[in-house]
Amino acid sequence: MGTHTSFSNCEKCGGESWLCEDTHYDSTEEHCLNENCRYYYVDSGTLKEEDPNAFDGTGFNTPEEFKEFLEDFNFKKCEKCGDIDTNHNEDSPYCQDCETEEEKVTNS
Numbered sequence: 001m002g003t004h005t006s007f008s009n010c011e012k013c014g015g016e017s018w019l020c021e022d023t024h025y026d027s028t029e030e031h032c033l034n035e036n037c038r039y040y041y042v043d044s045g046t047l048k049e050e051d052p053n054a055f056d057g058t059g060f061n062t063p064e065e066f067k068e069f070l071e072d073f074n075f076k077k078c079e080k081c082g083d084i085d086t087n088h089n090e091d092s093p094y095c096q097d098c099e100t101e102e103e104k105v106t107n108s
């Protein structure tokens with residue numbers, strides 16, 4: 001029961017894609033994390049029976065919409081490698097991998 005988020009592969013570019021499934025509404029939402037692709041797929045499942053404004057559709061977000069999506073879901077783009085990730089240190093502009101690398105460099 002509930003909302004389950006995971007990662008899958010974008011069917012358009014093969015890149016990492018954020019997937020959110022809700023077993024209550026039998027809904028699926030997928031957003032490609034490749035900023036050059038921005039493919040999304042939304043199937044609101046049975047939510048549309050309760051909410052006529054529920055969004056269903058597939059296509060490509062504009063760069064602006066993609067940015068908003070990243071902000072809404074607390075994703076951040078690494079300023080070093082360009083990877084888009086959730087597990088960011090709020091104060092760091094880098095992804096965890098790059099941050100670990102930075103530390104190694106400064107410590108050696």
Ligand SMILES: [Zn+2]
Nearest residue numbers: 010013032037
């Ligand atoms: Zn994609």
Ligand SMILES: [Zn+2]
Nearest residue numbers: 078081095098
């Ligand atoms: Zn990085």
